[in-house]
Amino acid sequence: MKEPPAKIVEKLQEFLDEDIRSGDITTNAMGVLSPEASATIFAKSRAVLAGMEEAAAIAKLTDLEYELLESEGDWVSPGDPVMKFKGKARTLLMVERICLNIIQRMSGIATKTNRMVTAARDENPDVIVAATRKTTPGFRYFEKRAVTLGGGDPHRYALDDMVLIKNNHITAIGGVTKAIEAAKQYVSFSKKISCEARNLDEALEAAHAGADIILLDNFSPEDVAKAHSTLKKEKLRSRVLLETSGGINESNVKEYAKTDIDIISSGSLTHSYDASDFNMILSLD
Amino acid sequence: MKEPPAKIVEKLQEFLDEDIRSGDITTNAMGVLSPEASATIFAKSRAVLAGMEEAAAIAKLTDLEYELLESEGDWVSPGDPVMKFKGKARTLLMVERICLNIIQRMSGIATKTNRMVTAARDENPDVIVAATRKTTPGFRYFEKRAVTLGGGDPHRYALDDMVLIKNNHITAIGGVTKAIEAAKQYVSFSKKISCEARNLDEALEAAHAGADIILLDNFSPEDVAKAHSTLKKEKLRSRVLLETSGGINESNVKEYAKTDIDIISSGSLTHSYDASDFNMILSLD
């Protein structure tokens, strides 16, 4: 299994510090907890498993051994053991909450993403379902990775990942073409340029101006389809990727997938999901 | 309005860094965005407002002026303006996503908490509804504060806030009484001691051993009521606070509140909630 980047390992240590602070006074008070023990994490709900890489990194940080029993990205069922730790009982008790907090949230997101991807690809096997920047501050890396594990696309991680010209930018600079030209002038050739369009005209203008991606903002499925066919007629379709977003969720994702859209993005993947249920059982030797 | 502790202000800066990283390349490319502008955050769903203190601290960090239009902890309705910023257009665009990400999550938690507190106090005006440590790693401070703004109790922030003897501790040390005695021996007089009980016997033993709080773990409402009456009969009830947790949510909280329980704690307040909907409208002068 790949290890997280060093900055992320540092963040996992901060997560531990947040919970432990000056010490686990309860466990410290129980003098008998130094001997070796083992602990197993079990799924308690059906879920797409995520967070194993992080739990493994936490084990490494705290001198615990671990064994993976299921793979990230796979579906697990209630009762399935997914990971086993070995080490000092005091350490196992100390990391329990953080491991579960990470696995439950990441699996919750992976599960929701996977349901949405499956629904969308039933209609259109090539469609991409993507997340947004509507993530929990400080936890974005984990939420984006959970989206990937669920089969989704993480989209921009930060504001320097891609140019994304929004309506406010267009209004301020005075039009779609001007905005795209300014971007081409300013940013490195190594970056893609995406541009929001509020209507078909703006979409066409963006395609003519050389956008790599056009983000159809709050379009109905019908309007998405029309944008596709118009661009095709104008021989612009093969030059651009079409993305749509705005109020898309599990209930209407199939409607959008049926159009020839390339990418469907939805903030709900990361801002409104239920944590999957997991627990950890300690076994003292 | 009170300012967050310095460490939390530092964390808010890290949240900005996570999103901005090496720079907002889109806004930077639009040369015209330096002039002064204003931006207003509006509620788009009914919610208990939270996150204003954080948004104000972000404004201070980025040299924006701000005005509060609604108070934290109050209900707001769709269309209500809740906060107004003034400053450089480029800065307003740069902080938009972070402010919304914080306000939406914190208001979502405050709103869910408030519904649960209201339901519980309909039955028992003195009951406390408390959160748990099932929080998003790195975001606990904000989630706990949102619980408080919704009328709930934040419970332990970290493992050194209170002794909480769990079943694993009891098993390891060999019984409730031994565990409580070890805790009394080890920790400062300034700390409370709470002890989980899996059944009535353990609850009685904990009370006799001098626990400050007894946490009735996965008790039915009937068993909670029985624990209360038994402790009362034994003249132990006034010495201890009774807390219950395990599978309690909006659908059954009233059943528990009807018993003479002191505290109901629920992980769902922070691990499974929907973000409230807010947006920000930029107005260029």
Added chain:
Amino acid sequence: MKEPPAKIVEKLQEFLDEDIRSGDITTNAMGVLSPEASATIFAKSRAVLAGMEEAAAIAKLTDLEYELLESEGDWVSPGDPVMKFKGKARTLLMVERICLNIIQRMSGIATKTNRMVTAARDENPDVIVAATRKTTPGFRYFEKRAVTLGGGDPHRYALDDMVLIKNNHITAIGGVTKAIEAAKQYVSFSKKISCEARNLDEALEAAHAGADIILLDNFSPEDVAKAHSTLKKEKLRSRVLLETSGGINESNVKEYAKTDIDIISSGSLTHSYDASDFNMILSLD
């Protein structure tokens, strides 16, 4: 031996950095110091040993092996070897000063605390002797732990450990009862509430208002005794812990211990003590 929390290990690294900065230029200049050597720390004065956990963590940080020859909390005598390190001579010379600076200060505090605890418990075997927040900035963790090793109680580590209503708070809010009610309203049920009393009336008022602890501020032993008996007469004594502080030191601690006080706290444990004497002898192989 337990390891310090991660944040404390980080602090120990900062202590090393403070001393070493860009490098130990003297040792670096002596090219022959790379071979393996051993070094032993000896007590040079009679002391309650403390700081072993920290010295062990420093050894781990710098790739030295170590062996504990005496236990923390035990009395050692001049000439007693207390800890032995093995590793590169250059590293041994580099960590010598820091290890001694920590052990000497912590042992100095543990020794002073132990003398005071012993004196107090001669009169009252259940009395608690506690430290205060009058600690060296940045070094509080180590000073509080030294107090614990000497048999004392560390008291509040930080301002969020317990509510402690001081005279300034009482004056500002308009009375003891109002202050305690505000605290009960504001803080989590998981926290204890302590309240300073300048006289017997305030002590009674605090007990009636539901304080968990009453801190008798600058009371004479006679007034402490009177507070105890009055509270007892009013059947309030069993509900509260009584603490006293203000000008208590080794010369008068027995007078206070003779009363039925629960806790005696003294800033002198951490702000005015002599470092115990230890040295380190290097032995080149």
Added chain:
Amino acid sequence: MKEPPAKIVEKLQEFLDEDIRSGDITTNAMGVLSPEASATIFAKSRAVLAGMEEAAAIAKLTDLEYELLESEGDWVSPGDPVMKFKGKARTLLMVERICLNIIQRMSGIATKTNRMVTAARDENPDVIVAATRKTTPGFRYFEKRAVTLGGGDPHRYALDDMVLIKNNHITAIGGVTKAIEAAKQYVSFSKKISCEARNLDEALEAAHAGADIILLDNFSPEDVAKAHSTLKKEKLRSRVLLETSGGINESNVKEYAKTDIDIISSGSLTHSYDASDFNMILSLD
């Protein structure tokens, strides 16, 4: 008044964080403490004042105004107001303990240093009294600055400030001359080279080898005097500074000062001193 270097201001913020952690829950609970107030720090014992620069930096960090009423390095008497703050009552209460903890320790060291400098200079007006590296880990900057304010010399701040060849180095490399030559070869011309001598022969050897400073280790006053006269006879005295250390304190410093020694260094200035007494009086408007 000069401001501390940025790294030291950062450290002062860490000192605040250590005490405040997640918040001053007591002061936060007392809603009425937001209005403006003032607070004055008073001396309660006779002391050489130190720590004003730090208290001023803390005021700046926490948005308090301040006024200095006495100067660092001057003697103050019980009852003298030394500094006044203005700002929010909550902030004044929050910084009180840290400011006092710093001022009391630094003034305690400055006072002890000044007594020792005065005693030594009664005998020899040019003698330098210097501190050592026996400081509290993490607090060295403040302790060294306090020594300076008391009229002493801070000596090495870190291991890269000067070469100081100790007995262990000499033994390892095989002699005084070899050690000094290695140092001359290795370190920058911008650094001084000091060398410990255990006896007169080593002192002579060090002078011949070109040491800038010779540290007479555990010499009696008579042996110091003899070292001085021998070096003078050999016409080496004007080339080197003579320093002595080992068991020197207020009781015997005059004996050493009477010799023609240049520098007397003593670890007791920083490892064994009593904090000076100061308090802070809050005045609500």
Added chain:
Amino acid sequence: MKEPPAKIVEKLQEFLDEDIRSGDITTNAMGVLSPEASATIFAKSRAVLAGMEEAAAIAKLTDLEYELLESEGDWVSPGDPVMKFKGKARTLLMVERICLNIIQRMSGIATKTNRMVTAARDENPDVIVAATRKTTPGFRYFEKRAVTLGGGDPHRYALDDMVLIKNNHITAIGGVTKAIEAAKQYVSFSKKISCEARNLDEALEAAHAGADIILLDNFSPEDVAKAHSTLKKEKLRSRVLLETSGGINESNVKEYAKTDIDIISSGSLTHSYDASDFNMILSLD
């Protein structure tokens, strides 16, 4: 003028700390340097000016006022004043070296870049001259920005900015097509994919496989031209950007620019340049 991102301002503070460390002991010793003074930075060689944004941020960090006298990206001549500071003399002396160290290096890079861009565009007005990741560790942001100010393209800032498949990747995975397919499968749609080609066949294969950019590695100008014409013939040229690198410098850049290449990248822009000469003149009032 735009302000640097918060992380970069933090880095500038670290640059100051590196130089100042525990304090500017020389300036501190000269007591008279507190009064207000001004200081002007002058060009001493012909250069494209860069580093003003950084110098301004340093001024802000240290409470100095500043005035820009020339614009970044413009040519300046020996004797031209480029920036003026006002503030305490001690602060001006303290920041002098850092400001000059930054301005001299950034201007040196901007100047070299501009010469190379000018030479290349004499032949081909649309050609892009780009930097590489061959930058000074820790100083990349500044070197890349200097390239931009000189008219160049910064290329990838970090390994997550774009996929760039190198020869080692191709060898390891077993071919160009496999590598590009793996990248398309793995990375977000928001990222461009660039692929190195060692010869014309690999270039064609990369174009067919859907690379966004083909990096012609160590191609002669003739081979670059041939790659262009072959891709054009196969109607693949409009789909891809062509970049070339390897041993390109001021002496041969025109040869490459004459071909129909889109991007010429050169490590020498950042790893081998002479610092431009600037100085700072202090004027005491």
Added chain:
Amino acid sequence: MKEPPAKIVEKLQEFLDEDIRSGDITTNAMGVLSPEASATIFAKSRAVLAGMEEAAAIAKLTDLEYELLESEGDWVSPGDPVMKFKGKARTLLMVERICLNIIQRMSGIATKTNRMVTAARDENPDVIVAATRKTTPGFRYFEKRAVTLGGGDPHRYALDDMVLIKNNHITAIGGVTKAIEAAKQYVSFSKKISCEARNLDEALEAAHAGADIILLDNFSPEDVAKAHSTLKKEKLRSRVLLETSGGINESNVKEYAKTDIDIISSGSLTHSYDASDFNMILSLD
């Protein structure tokens, strides 16, 4: 091989983070790169080798094994293998750029320094060639160490290493003698005092006032020689070191070395040098 100080290891980690940021997306996409591989760094130009200690520390940070094939400070020739790594292919690819960026710059400086030292010592075998503070911000430690490896003297690392009174200081305080006296009064006896002289009179005044070092600023070789002979005649020469700087480079260093100067310092060692050429060849098993 000695390990770098902890702070420097931390900086090396930051260098890795700067390049890798959220991950090496290209290498991550190539699933086959986990197996063990080896990689060798080869010299591609004649150079004095430097940066091995840093490359070794990076290997340790990233769990790679390494073997040194050449020693730092030695000359290497094109084609010489200098260091070999073993470990995961993905890790080898990830650290390649950083290792080369460090080795190329440090070797470039060591090579330039060595050429200048050799030239100077042809004329005067005892002369010291020293660097200045004209270093790349954040990279000073590495540049100074490279100077040392090339046979030069690192000079001051930071402003607290030595007193260096510059012309601005002299002007501000009102003369050379006043400046030196202020320094003697203010700084610790453990620090040397250097003073700039703009002419022979100032040099004499500085020697009389007791400077340890006189820095002859922008003197011609003839004036340096005259300063030497005048000081000798006045019997002051043996008390001071003479340093000269200002416009000294490889072309005129011999002229200065011929005089009886002690130290020649030159900013060009660190601000204007060409990186030496090295590459890394990966070999998959």
